[in-house]
Every structure is written in structure tokens, then in C-alpha cells.
Amino acid sequence: MMEIAIRVQGLKKSFGSQQVLRGVDLEIPRGAITVVIGRSGTGKSVLLKHLLGLVPPDEGTIEVGGQDLWKLRESGRRDLRARFGMVFQNAALFDSMDVFENVAFPLREHSGWEEEQIGTRVREVLASVGLSSAVHKLPSELSGGMRKRAGLARALVRNPDYLLYDEPTTGLDPIMTAQIDALIRATQDQHPGLTSVVISHDMQATFRIADRIAMLHEGRVILHEDRETFRQSDHPVVRQFVEGRLDGPIRPDLS
Amino acid sequence: MIVQSVEAVGRAVREVVLGAGRYALFLVRSLFSGLFPPYRFRILTKQMYFVGVQSLSIVMITGAFTGAVFAYQSNYAFSKFGAETMIGATVTLALVRELGPVLSGLMVNGRVGSAMAAELGTMRVTEQIDALESMAINPLQYLVAPRILASIVMVPALTALFDTIGAFTSYWVSTRVLQVSTGAYVARTQWYVDVDDLVGGLFKSAVFGLILSSVGCYYGYYARGGAEGVGSATTKAVVAAGVAILIVDYFLTLFIAPLGVG
Structure with missing residues (x-):
């Protein structure tokens, strides 16, 4: 069991x-x-x-x-x-931040990591969801599927x-x-x-x-x-x- | 028929009481959350820029024309009994005690209170506020506290600017357009206007900053129902904060008068 x-x-x-x-x-x-x-x-x-x-x-x-x-x-x-990591129905990305900042956000808030470490981790997670090409796009510039993937990356970034x-x-x-x-x-x-x-x-x-x-x-x-x-x-x-x-x-x- | 109307009144009263309680809780929790780290200095400076720097032009324009027209109207009244030299003292007192705080409060409310309601409302209906909560971040601390604090600091600063510009245009209209004696205008103003008048006015404007930001955030924070909900939250926020500023102004004036300030 x-x-x-x-x-x-x-x-x-x-x-x-x-x-x-x-x-x-x-x-x-x-x-x-x-x-x-x-x-x-x-x-x-x-x-x-x-x-x-x-x-x-x-x-x-x-x-x-x-x-x-x-x-x-x-x-x-x-x-x-x-x-916990949570993936919202419409991704709920912060629309004032680009994809990178959105995914980095939980790390900045909770990890106490250096900027370099954060950057490495964010790029790694974005690569794992196939968003390496959209790192500096704003949520409004993304398609529905890309938003979901960005939302997933943000949920995953702290290894929940x-x-x-x-x-x-x-x-x-x-x-x-x-x-x-x-x-x-x-x-x-x-x-x-x-x-x-x-x-x-x-x-x-x-x-x-x-x-x-x-x-x-x-x-x-x-x-x-x-x-x-x-x-x-x-x-x-x-x-x-x-x-x-x-x-x-x-x-x-x-x- | 009678039962129904009594019920309707009861429901309305209940709504008002519940709303007031929810607002009070919201305000206390937001202010309280701001006392604890992490302190959001970056968000605070961004909000201070938004509330303060970006309101400079509207406050300067309103201040300038308020001082000018008030000098003109005072001259009309005072000339009926030959007291034109009192224009300076009258206009400056009215500006620093009443017109500066209230008019800057209302102007900033129109710009800033509505923007806060719309921004937080949009964040609510697109689940961005839920997202903050799911990331173990207190949205009151992250979103609301910096906005309220920024407004408490910046609205008095804008009021001081309003007062200064209004006093200057009043001086200019009186002495250059209406031909009031410069010496008498300045002497009377200095004699009758005290620092306490200014302090009382700035204190009031800090309270107005608290009102317009917390009411704007409150309506946005509890917005629901998509774009329409955000729109109606924005309208309600501006109207409620505007009315509240005028009502609170009256009572603040009564309460701070005995303190010898304002």
C-alpha cells in the first residue's frame, strides 16, 4: 500500500x-x-x-x-x-512581470538565494517545460499553452x-x-x-x-x-x- | 408590502454593517501585516512614485487655479467693505487648512484610488491574488500595506505642494491683477497664518491618503465577476472614498481644533 x-x-x-x-x-x-x-x-x-x-x-x-x-x-x-506548487486554471501569472520574473518570484520570496543561483534554476525549469525561447516575454505576449507551461514552471521552481x-x-x-x-x-x-x-x-x-x-x-x-x-x-x-x-x-x- | 419594505431596509442595513466590519478588519490586518518583515521597500518606492511623482501635474494645476480663483472671489467679497488687504490671510488659511488637503485628496483619489481598485480587482478575478496565497505570501502584506503607506506619506507631500502653489498664484493674482498692496498682503498673511494651520492640514491629508488607498484596495481586493465586477469595484471605490474624505474632514476639523493644531 x-x-x-x-x-x-x-x-x-x-x-x-x-x-x-x-x-x-x-x-x-x-x-x-x-x-x-x-x-x-x-x-x-x-x-x-x-x-x-x-x-x-x-x-x-x-x-x-x-x-x-x-x-x-x-x-x-x-x-x-x-x-506546495499550484498551477492555476488560467495560469494566474503576474502580468506586471515577464516570464523569468514570474518563475523567479517564489525563489526570491522564500529561498534567500543569490541572483546567479536563481537565474540558473529558473532557466533550468523553463527549459524543462519547453519555454527557453520565451524567457523575457510578458504574460500578455504568450499563447494559452505557453501561459500554462509558465504557470507550471513557477509551481515547480522550488521543487514542491x-x-x-x-x-x-x-x-x-x-x-x-x-x-x-x-x-x-x-x-x-x-x-x-x-x-x-x-x-x-x-x-x-x-x-x-x-x-x-x-x-x-x-x-x-x-x-x-x-x-x-x-x-x-x-x-x-x-x-x-x-x-x-x-x-x-x-x-x-x-x- | 410593509413586511417586504421592512425586510429590504433590514437587508440594506445588514449589508452596510457587514461591509463596514469587513473594511475595518481589512484595514487593521493590512496595517498590521506591514509591521513585520519582509519589508517591501521596492514595492513601496514604486508605489510612492506612482502616488506622488505621477500626481504632480494634476495637483500643481488644481493648486494653481484654486489659489487664483479664490483670490479673485475673496477680492469681490472684501472689496464690498474695503478689506482687500485681508485676501492673503484668508486665501492662505483656507488653502492650508481646508482646500489643500481636501482638493488634493479628491484629485489623488480620482487618479490613484481608482487605479488601485482596478489593479487589485484584476489581480483578484485572474486569480493572481490566489496565486500569491498559494505561494505562502500574504497578499495584504505584499499588495495592500505598501500602497497604504505610500499614500499616507505622499498625499501630505502633494498637499504641501498644492498649498505652496495656491498661495503663490493667489499672491500673484491679488498683487498683480487686482492691484492689492504687496506689503499689506504679505504682512497680513504672515500675521494671521500659523505653522499649526499647516500642520493640521497636513495631518488631515495623511488621513485622506489612508482613506483613498485603503478604500481603493478594499474594493479591488474583494472584486468578483470578471471585467464588469472590476469596473463596478473601481466606480464604487472612487465614490465611497470621495464621500468618506468629505465626511471625515468635518469630524477631523472638529477633533483637532481643541488640540491647538489646525
Whole structure:
């Protein structure tokens, strides 16, 4: 059995009168890619924010590397957060800085390294995501795929223990999607101790990159299995989602 | 019908109270975060340049014309009872105590408060603020504290410039255009205007700097809903800070008067 890196137990969260997470239990193994799938608006992004300790849960616990996030002080949570890298849906690059400065930013903030060391590391990471030619471009001059890669480089630059992706391929064409998927897979394979969590609703991409797949539905994890078991699952909700059918237990919101 | 309108009033009051509480928390947390290292000197100087240096022209122009027109209007009033030599003292007192702080505050609010709301709002809706948080950086400390501090320092500096230029154009209009005696103008001004008047005015302008930057940042920081949300946050920030400056001005004037300053 693989070591558990992140353990979520009985996580509940409401915003106003809307209950988004209704008791999420999820064990995320170290050294693998876990993809969390679910329909839009099922609280996938909210779950990611909980893993980072950015949002306090209403009920339940989140343990990262054996430490209960909300039993730590704010400073302890921040130290733990510094071991995460996060790739945002639209990359969330700082648009006042060029690619180099964006990727160097976490190092400047946290590493205390000399400029030379920072430069070497930044160029190394940018090369690993295939962005060596765009080092001094501004985010506004990049294509969607390049932005994602720059976002990935920024998340990777400090060699995080945990890497979170929020819908990494939304809005990309199929070829670009395949490229980013390959990059996510390659990143994982190059960093054996890395724990990756990907939020997605793209089934094709999910089956390409996942080691394990969890499905979030109506605020709970209804199935969490390795990729092949998940693919063959006959859970009606999972089947409907995987096959993208209209008829089934998931009611489309037509109102 | 009656129940509904009572409910509506209740909801509105609740919104106002919640908003005020959220703003107060935001302000206290931002100021508090600025007390601890790492100190963001580079961002601070960049913001001081933006708030101060880049507002020079609008403040100088408003100051010049305010002094000039106020001299003209004072002359109109004073000439009715032959007290033209009082123009200098009157205009200079009004400038350093009231017009300088308030008008520079409002002008800088239009330029700087709106820009802060728009910039932070854009960063919010494009998840750049979330990105800062995910990198274990406190966005209040990184984004908000330097902007507030820069404004607290630079708005009084701009006000001092406004006062100086306004006093000069008033002198020029009075003595050169309206033919008031130079000696009497200067003597009366020196006699009636005190350093305390200036200090009180500059203190007020520091508070206005705090208001316009924190309100601008607040609306931007909590903006939501894409480009439209950023637009409405910007408008709300400028209006709210402008109104707040005028209201707070009244109470500050009442409170600092007994201190013998301003």
C-alpha cells in the first residue's frame, strides 16, 4: 500500500446557505497523480483551496504529511503551504512581470538565494517545460499553452512536495491539451516523491495522466480507485459522467 | 408590502454593517501585516512614485487655479467693505487648512484610488491574488500595506505642494491683477497664518491618503465577476472614498481644533 500524503476526512463546507462539500473523505497517495473529477460547480476548486489551507473547513480535518492543517498556527500553515506548487486554471501569472520574473518570484520570496543561483534554476525549469525561447516575454505576449507551461514552471521552481493543478487543460485545443498532459505525466515521472492532484472534467485527459481517479459528486467522493478499476466501474453516476450521457442519475440543470 | 419594505431596509442595513466590519478588519490586518518583515521597500518606492511623482501635474494645476480663483472671489467679497488687504490671510488659511488637503485628496483619489481598485480587482478575478496565497505570501502584506503607506506619506507631500502653489498664484493674482498692496498682503498673511494651520492640514491629508488607498484596495481586493465586477469595484471605490474624505474632514476639523493644531 502506498504512503498517504494528504488525508481528508469528513470535510464539510458551506458558503451562505449553499452546502458545497458534504463530507468528503479522500486519501491521496504520495508519488502519484490523483485526478479529482466531477461536474462544474461540485466544489472541486473549493477542495483544492482546502488542501492548501486557504479556507477553513466547517467540519472535518485535512492532514498534509501527517499534520492536521487546522491544528497548526497560521505560520505553520504558511510553512506547509510553501511546500506546495499550484498551477492555476488560467495560469494566474503576474502580468506586471515577464516570464523569468514570474518563475523567479517564489525563489526570491522564500529561498534567500543569490541572483546567479536563481537565474540558473529558473532557466533550468523553463527549459524543462519547453519555454527557453520565451524567457523575457510578458504574460500578455504568450499563447494559452505557453501561459500554462509558465504557470507550471513557477509551481515547480522550488521543487514542491505537492503539486496541485486546477483544470490544467481547460480552454486549450486538443493538440495543446495532449502536450500539457504529456508534460504533467513527465513532470510526475521525473519527480518520484511528488504528490500531484489534478482537478479536471476532461475524461480523455484524465485517463491519460491519472494513476488514481476520484469522483466528486454532490459534495462527496463517490468513487476513488486506480485508473483501470475506475474505468471499468459500473457505478451509474460514474458511467454517465465518463461517457458524457444525458440520461442517467445526474440531472442536468435545465431550469 | 410593509413586511417586504421592512425586510429590504433590514437587508440594506445588514449589508452596510457587514461591509463596514469587513473594511475595518481589512484595514487593521493590512496595517498590521506591514509591521513585520519582509519589508517591501521596492514595492513601496514604486508605489510612492506612482502616488506622488505621477500626481504632480494634476495637483500643481488644481493648486494653481484654486489659489487664483479664490483670490479673485475673496477680492469681490472684501472689496464690498474695503478689506482687500485681508485676501492673503484668508486665501492662505483656507488653502492650508481646508482646500489643500481636501482638493488634493479628491484629485489623488480620482487618479490613484481608482487605479488601485482596478489593479487589485484584476489581480483578484485572474486569480493572481490566489496565486500569491498559494505561494505562502500574504497578499495584504505584499499588495495592500505598501500602497497604504505610500499614500499616507505622499498625499501630505502633494498637499504641501498644492498649498505652496495656491498661495503663490493667489499672491500673484491679488498683487498683480487686482492691484492689492504687496506689503499689506504679505504682512497680513504672515500675521494671521500659523505653522499649526499647516500642520493640521497636513495631518488631515495623511488621513485622506489612508482613506483613498485603503478604500481603493478594499474594493479591488474583494472584486468578483470578471471585467464588469472590476469596473463596478473601481466606480464604487472612487465614490465611497470621495464621500468618506468629505465626511471625515468635518469630524477631523472638529477633533483637532481643541488640540491647538489646525
